[in-house]
Amino acid sequence: MAEYVVPLVVEKLASQLMEEAISLSKGKEHVEWIEAELRRMQCFLKDADAKQDKDARISNWVVDIREVAFDADDFIDTYIYKTNGQREKGLVMCFKRYSHLFFLCELVSNFKINKNISRIKSKIHEIADSKLTYGIENIRQKSEGATLTVSELQERRISSPHHFEDDIIGLDEDIKRLESQLIYGQSCRSVLSIIGMAGLGKTTLAKMIYHSNGIKNNFDCCAWIYVSQEYSAEEVLRDLAKKVMGFSKIELEKMHREDLVEEISKFLQRRRYVIVLDDIWKKQVWDNLKDAFPDSKNGSRIMLTTRFKDIAIHADPRSPPHEPSLLNDEESWQLLSRKISLQWNAVTSLPPWTDELGKKIVKKCGGLPLAIVVLGGLLSRREASYNEWLKVLQSVHWQLRQDTIQCADILALSYFDLPFYLKPCFLYFGLFPEDFEISASRLILLWVAEGFVQPRGQEPIEDVSEDYLEELVGRSMVQVATRNSNGRIKTCRMHDLLRELAIAKATEDRFLHVIHGESRAGSIRTLSRSRRLAIHFNFPPSKKTTINLRSLLCFDLNEPVKVQVKRFKLLRVLDLEGSYISKLDSAIGKLIHLRYLGLRGTWLKNLPRSLRYLSNLETLDLRSTLINPFPDEILRLQQLRHLYFSDVQPMVSIPPTIPSTYLPDLQTLKGLFISEISRSDIEDFLSKLTTMRSLSLHGRLCIKKEHLGNWVAKLKSLECLKLNATRLMTEDTIHAAVPEWDLSCLTHLYKIHLAGSMQKMFDIQYFPTNLSELTLTQSWLMEDPMKTLEKLRSLRVLKLKHAAYVGREITCSSGGFVQLQLLKLSFMNSVETFRIEEGAMPNLRELEIVQCKLKIVPRGLWPVQSLKSVKLGFMPGHDIGLKIQEREGENWYRIEHVLPI
Secondary structure, eight states, rough: OOHHHHHHHHHHHHIIIIIIIOOOHHHHHHHHHHHHHHHHHHHHHHHHHHHHHTTEEEEHHHHHHHHHHHHHHHHHHEEEHHHHHHHHTTHHHHHHHHHHHHHHHHHHHHHHHHHHHHHHHHHHHHHHHHHHTTSHHHHHHSSSSSOOHHHHHHHHHHOOTTOOOSSSOSSSSHHHHHHHHHHSSOOOOOOEEEEOOOOSSSSHHHHHHHHHHHHHHHOOOEEEEEEEESSOOHHHHHHHHHHHHHOHHHHHTTOOOOHHHHHHHHHTSSOEEEEEEEEEOOOOHHHHGGSSSSOOSSEEEEEEESSSSSHHHHHHHTTTOBBBOOOHHHHHHHHHHHHHHHHOOOSSSOHHHHHHHHHHHHTTTOOOOOHHHHHHHHHHOOOOOOHHHHHHTTTTTHHHHHOOOOOOOOHHHHTTOOOOHHHHHHHGGSSSOOOOOOHHHHHHHHHHHHTOOOBBTTTTHHHHHHHHHHHHHHHTTTTTEEEEETOEEEEEEOHHHHHHHHHHHHHHHSSSSEEEOOOOHHHTTGGGOSSEEEESSSSOOTTTOOOEEEEEEESSOOOOOOOGGGGOOOOSEEEEEEEEOOOOOOOOOOOOTOEEEEOOOOOOOOGGGGGGGOOTEEEEOOOOOOSSOOGGGGGGGGTTTTTEOSSSSSEEOOOOOOOOOOOTTOEEEEEEEOOOOOOHHHHHHHHHHOOOOOEEEEEOOTTTTTHHHHHHHHHTTTEEEEOOOOOTTOOOOGBBBBBOOOOOOOOOOEEEEEEBBOSSOGGGGGGGGTTOEEEEEEOBBSSSSSSHHHHHHTOOEEEEEEBBOOOEHHHHHHHHSSSOOOOOOEEEOOEEEEEEEESTTTTTOOEEEEOOSSSSSOGTTTTTTOEEEEEEOSSSSHHHHHHHHHHHHHGGGOOOOOOOO
């Protein structure tokens, strides 16, 4: 952990503390010395972090560095906190009256600061001396210890094409698909990549294909090469030359890398070959080997396995990588039972009680074949009794950690390979509950608030954070749950076993601690060591919580929560989403380090006025709260970048008084209610908000549509826009109309939601060319909107909801909606007929129809080969699913979900 803690602290020493300008005689020199020493230590930490589990000396040395980095971090934040407190108390004003007392206070303060700095310097001296004293000068040398090193572990798991598993489950379709691509694909040489997380079965899948009769009968030359994390290009080439050309060891030793490449290339030039490169970790591997693989336009293939998507794309951008799916519950149980039967040599079926417990056990493996196979081996060695299996069920994750060579350490290889800036991002997933689907936007803002994300030129820091998430996904460390219409991640999750790894590493390193409702006593004893705390389910924070806590995240707390500021002075993140809290501590303004304040779904009705003093606050989330009216204090938060009001009760309007400077960097504004139509300063208020990327406005938008439209048109960075003009009970139709604005100049705008009446569908020229998602709600359109919308060439998601259209017939014309992937029609009770002409919506994947009068799914739907999911609900007639099946016959297998009601 020290590998990523030290860079963050060094950056803070170099910026924040120097900005505070410590007014000490030697304070600045001491701080600069500490910074320099930590930078020097940083050079050794990458190797040390990976080997600390194998060598107690290295482990202790890394812990010492981590602790001194934490001390320096605490010193910086505490100093800034106290300095800010002194300013608030007006000590500068006191100086004019009581200069002698002020001078005495300053001497005492300086003495304490110097004492803390000297203590940190002394610790650093000790660490530097111990590195030589305890013989850990050269960390790159082989570590001593009873357990395996990373390189030894890799040696143990070297793959062989001749080693077969008898328990292959759920790969039949993958084998057919990849074998077909290898044999019948394009004539030019191509690379087929199998990607995915550790233990997914990538190598197993490659072996099954490699040894199939189709490969043997269609290729002249085949070779299996294991690469691994620590590889030598020359050794890999020698291995390849030996396998395809039969060179002896003596001949190979005489050849240099260039000679090997030339000889292999010449040999393969005349043959149709397939080469498997198993377990690639770096792009450079492909760069070093690709010249040995000639393209004779004869259908030669390279098949590689890797955990990293970017490596696959780098090797061949034209060939989409293949990622095997995790096993479903039935396949998981089938694999476990087969593994146990093989070990027991069971002729008959397993005892009846194994079905119940076995399915519960594999459920905890999350469909990961490696974990299931390891548990199968464990159970096969246990007594075949209900009680023994029950013990395993109650300790599945602990059992998998004990068999480190087969499971835990293999997963850990991916963690150790992470660059230092991604390690804290990976560990952060441990704060979220098991099987929790995490909002990507929330996670991205949390990482920024924590200080994990480093600026990259003029690029918005949120975009850098999003790249971090994509990189973790590309490394198969995080799973994408859903994506937005523009392809960006919407929600994500982490496999249970990787989450267990994250929690274990993070707890050991004092990075975080998780409290569950059932583990009160044991947890309290360890709280004083943690920097971040997550509380899951009905357990409010303990009074013994450390004052050095940087983050507090709560999930589903039904008991009243009271956050006392004096116990959390150094907080950067306070996320109380969904918690039972009705009042914030009036002293919350003292949390000057706070960057993220999440109050979504709480019971708050107002905010304390001290909120204005949160000078570093970047994100304030008030969605699904009852806060009203607009808290004036929010406009004084100069660092605020993301402001969310409630969509449930959109009554937050512009305050009566507006400061001269406000919200200069605001990027997200959601839920602002435009109602003060008579005020002259609204135009000036909005005109200064020019950095908006996501905007949601509610209220009487047509009253000042020209001024609002001109302002929106100037938001050149705008990506998402929601206009909600749905009328209130006292309003007439004109007040509920959506203004017709020209948005074509907003080239970054990809998502639009329009709620409110429209006399007619807007002309296509008013929409941005890159629009990929459009939602219409309560539009009351009389004319079929598809005539216009089907011309939007980039549209991928279209949702028509709640009387968006009140006609009887909808028609999708041939050649229309060329990119559309999802179409949703809901609560449009007037629609009776839906026609789809041949050639319409050629890329449609999902269709959802709810609460419409359609009596039958349109016949033109079935020629759409891309269609994967049809969802129907609250449709007339209870036998609609049967009608579809009888009518369409063989095309029925392509529909995954049909829900007739």
